[in-house]
Amino acid sequence: MYARWLGLVLLVIGCSPMQPQPNPRGRELFEQEFTMATGLGPFFNRRSCANCHMPPGVGPGDETERHAAFVEVPCRPVLGGPVLQDSSLAGPGVPAPAGAVVAIRTSPDLFGNGIMDLVTDTEIVARNDLWRRFTGGRPHVLPNGRLGKFGRKAQVASLREFTADAFEVEQGIEVPEELSEQDSDAVAAFIAAQELRPQGDVKKNILGGLIFAAIGCAGCHAPEWGYTDLVLHDIGTGQADICLLDAKPGEFRTEPLLGLRFATQFLHDGRAQSIEQAVLLHGGGYATRTRLAFQALPQELRKLVLEFLRNL
Numbered sequence: 213m214y215a216r217w218l219g220l221v222l223l224v225i226g227c228s229p230m231q232p233q234p235n236p237r238g239r240e241l242f243e244q245e246f247t248m249a250t251g252l253g254p255f256f257n258r259r260s261c262a263n264c265h266m267p268p269g270v271g272p273g274d275e276t277e278r279h280a281a282f283v284e285v286p287c288r289p290v291l292g293g294p295v296l297q298d299s300s301l302a303g304p305g306v307p308a309p310a311g312a313v314v315a316i317r318t319s320p321d322l323f324g325n326g327i328m329d330l331v332t333d334t335e336i337v338a339r340n341d342l343w344r345r346f347t348g349g350r351p352h353v354l355p356n357g358r359l360g361k362f363g364r365k366a367q368v369a370s371l372r373e374f375t376a377d378a379f380e381v382e383q384g385i386e387v388p389e390e391l392s393e394q395d396s397d398a399v400a401a402f403i404a405a406q407e408l409r410p411q412g413d414v415k416k417n418i419l420g421g422l423i424f425a426a427i428g429c430a431g432c433h434a435p436e437w438g439y440t441d442l443v444l445h446d447i448g449t450g451q452a453d454i455c456l457l458d459a460k461p462g463e464f465r466t467e468p469l470l471g472l473r474f475a476t477q478f479l480h481d482g483r484a485q486s487i488e489q490a491v492l493l494h495g496g497g498y499a500t501r502t503r504l505a506f507q508a509l510p511q512e513l514r515k516l517v518l519e520f521l522r523n524l
Contacts, residue, residue: 235398235401235402235405237395237398237402238398238400238401238403238405239402241261241391241395241398241399241402242260242261242262242399242402242403243260243261244260245259245260246259246383248301250385250390251384251385251386251389251390251391252383252384252385253300253301253383253384254300254301254384255297255299255300255305255306255384256300256382256383257275257277257295257297257298257299257382257383258382258383259383260383261378261382263275264319264382265319265321265322275318275319276316276317276318276481276482277295277296277297277298277316277319277382278295278296278298278308278314278315278316278317279294279295279296279314279315279317279453279454280294280308280309280315280454281294281312281313281315281454281455281456282311282312282313283313283454283455283461286455286457286458287455287456287457290309293381294381294454294456296308297382313454313461314453314454315454315481316453316481316482317364317480317481318477318481320364321468321470321471321472321475322471323408323438323468323470323471324408324437324438324439324440324468324470324471325362325371325403325404325406325468326371326403326404326405326406327470328361328362328371328440328468329361329370329371329372329404331437331442333351333359336351336359336361336441336442336443337359339434339441340443343431343432343441346428346431347431347432347445347498348445348446348497348498349432349443349444349445349466350443350444351366351442351443351444352365352367352443352444352457352458352459352465353458354367354369354457354458355457356369360457360459361442361465363456363465364464364467364480365444365455365456365457365459365463365464366442366443366459366465367456367457367459371400371403371404372396372397374400375396375397375400375403376393376396376400379391379396379399408470410523410524411473412519412522416516416519416520417519417520417523419516419520420516420517420518420519420520420521420523421435421520423509423513423516423517423520424517424520424521427502427506427517428498428501428502428505429502429506431498431502432445432466432498432499432502433467433469437468438468438469438470439468439469439470440466440467440468440469442465442466443465443466444459444463444464444465445463445465445466445496445497445498446460446462446463446496446497447463447494447495447496447497448462448495448497448499449462450495450496451464451479451480451481451483451493453481462496464480467479467480469521469524470524471524472487472521472524473522473524475487478490479493487522488518491503491506492506492507
């Protein structure tokens with residue numbers, strides 16, 4: 213409990229728990245436009261990490277991509293992998309297999325990934341045990357017994373693995389065949405070191421953050437971990453799409469909120485066009501109760517919460 217409130221105060225007053233380190237090689241590779249000669253393809257979505265994760269460094273983009281799966285748990289594999297690349301060296305991208313459900317995913321914000329990577333499985337379980345009765349969340353246990361933390365379905369355990377997977381599924385670049393493990397690690401380190409401080413009026417941020425916690429939002433969006441609890445929550449059939457490993461169609465990992473001020477579309481599929489609309493589309497279990505608590509706030513208090521979120 214103490215850590216949650218301390219994390220909230222540190223983040224809203226602009227103190228980061230991480231100290232970024234210069235990583236010129238990681239930045240170079242993050243911004244590099246890959247070609248066939250440097251490993252691109254045969255299928256890909258974009259030629260560079262920075263094509264989807266726009267400035268300032270690793271902020272969100274306005275890109276969307278297609279993911280697909282057969283809706284069974286555990287999921288049956290999809291030809292070409294869960295990401296259906298929209299381009300190839302020969303022209304057209306990967307078509308959706310017959311019978312598969314296709315999901316839309318927005319480019320995720322990468323701020324806070326370094327914080328999330330430091331959270332241990334033991335800490336995730338302990339926090340979830342404390343909150344599970346209220347939030348209904350559950351850790352995503354992967355086939356190897358580790359807990360997933362990264363990806364919209366918490367399907368990857370570490371930032372290092374997530375970065376290597378992104379090179380393969382987004383650009384067709386395999387590690388270590390076309391990209392060395394050292395280079396892949398350099399990109400992961402570059403992402404982990406990105407620091408982001410809240411902006412705006414400190415006093416208003418603290419007030420908005422305290423209201424955010426008081427109405428229950430911090431139960432899932434834990435400030436000390438980048439405003440996520442790193443576990444799956446069932447958000448209802450209205451936003452359900454695909455399964456992934458043991459994550460059911462309606463289950464999603466709590467989205468980290470650091471960098472929210474740079475976002476132009478919200479929720480995993482971009483259906484919300486504003487932060488307030490995203491809040492009002494929260495549904496299923498605990499999310500419904502927090503949404504109703506937000507709607508019940510007097511207008512001035514609601515504005516403080518939204519201003520706090522816009523400043524993250």
